[in-house]
Amino acid sequence: MSLPNDGTLDRREVVAALLRDPGELMVVTGLGSATYDVGATGDRPLNFYLWGAMGGAAMIGLGLALAQPARRVLVVTGDGEMLMGMGSLATIAAAGAANLAIAVLDNARYGETGSQHSHTGLTTDLAAVAAACGWRATTTARGMAEVEALRPRLRSEPLFAVLRISAEEKPRHLPPRDGAYLTDRFRRALGVAGG
Amino acid sequence: MDQPTWQAGVYAALKAAGVTQLGYVPDAGHAHLIEAAHADPAMRTVLLTTEEEGIALAAGAWLGGQRAVILMQSSGVGNCINMLSLPLSCRMPFLMLVTMRGEWGEFNPWQVPMGTATGPVLTATGAQVRRADRPDEAAEVVAACAAMAFNSQVAVAVLFSQRLIGAKVFVK
Numbered sequence: 001m002s003l004p005n006d007g008t009l010d011r012r013e014v015v016a017a018l019l020r021d022p023g024e025l026m027v028v029t030g031l032g033s034a035t036y037d038v039g040a041t042g043d044r045p046l047n048f049y050l051w052g053a054m055g056g057a058a059m060i061g062l063g064l065a066l067a068q069p070a071r072r073v074l075v076v077t078g079d080g081e082m083l084m085g086m087g088s089l090a091t092i093a094a095a096g097a098a099n100l101a102i103a104v105l106d107n108a109r110y111g112e113t114g115s116q117h118s119h120t121g122l123t124t125d126l127a128a129v130a131a132a133c134g135w136r137a138t139t140t141a142r143g144m145a146e147v148e149a150l151r152p153r154l155r156s157e158p159l160f161a162v163l164r165i166s167a168e169e170k171p172r173h174l175p176p177r178d179g180a181y182l183t184d185r186f187r188r189a190l191g192v193a194g195g
Numbered sequence: 196m197d198q199p200t201w202q203a204g205v206y207a208a209l210k211a212a213g214v215t216q217l218g219y220v221p222d223a224g225h226a227h228l229i230e231a232a233h234a235d236p237a238m239r240t241v242l243l244t245t246e247e248e249g250i251a252l253a254a255g256a257w258l259g260g261q262r263a264v265i266l267m268q269s270s271g272v273g274n275c276i277n278m279l280s281l282p283l284s285c286r287m288p289f290l291m292l293v294t295m296r297g298e299w300g301e302f303n304p305w306q307v308p309m310g311t312a313t314g315p316v317l318t319a320t321g322a323q324v325r326r327a328d329r330p331d332e333a334a335e336v337v338a339a340c341a342a343m344a345f346n347s348q349v350a351v352a353v354l355f356s357q358r359l360i361g362a363k364v365f366v367k
Contacts, residue, residue, distance in 0.1 A: 087243075
């Protein structure tokens, strides 16, 4: 089904560009394709993949950002996952974490369940929602040049970015899904495992 | 406002357990704790739009090496159930303090179903559930639950009974 705001960006290219040379960037991914996309760029201890807990990615990012104010957090999630946690956009804006950014891979579809269309293909503009919640920096990217320009911004600003990706389905890349393992290795990589 | 000593004891227990992030959905029964947290420069408060946000907040805090507590009313527990899979799947600690409605002198019938279900649904997810019914035990229960949550890395809910909190009085 054709939707009015179909994007054209390749989701794997977008995520590879955003996560190039990640350094010590802490990355939290929303369940489904965002988890596969980030896993496909190369598994690393500072990637925390969600395989469930839909709607929770942004708030995990907030708790992490508040706990580690000297480091950067990037949440990479999809439009469906972000829609389920839309209230967290108000919570995060009110909390004011300067070291947290969110990148929404928006194909206006629920890819994991058969590509049913989402609200972002109907009436909802997530960047406008974030702005209305109090996010001062919001943007929507439709081309790779814009995506490249977003990489440094997502690592230095409290930025909410929507990336209009195509609805093309990619081969599944399955990163580790044992939550206890993901948690323990993340904490060890940060040097907080004793707490 | 009144500063009941049992609530001061609960706040002290949270501090002693090393809690530095406190997420909450406003609730009259938690008003003292919320006020104490806002007055404490060493406690980061996070106002939530819905309770399940707090579970994800606490998970992020733990990933980053901090300890969190989430405050809510029993009605909010119903909003949390799927999100509890996060700490339970990841073997993360999770500590929630729940003020009970719908169980003792309740005026509002809409509070009764979730008040009745709060303990059973939490138990059904695999969370540990403990109750504080008397002022003289509240701080001790919270201290024990915090120790269990953070040391055994389990999800623990402390239910503050409506008898302890005092039934909300509706005046026409």
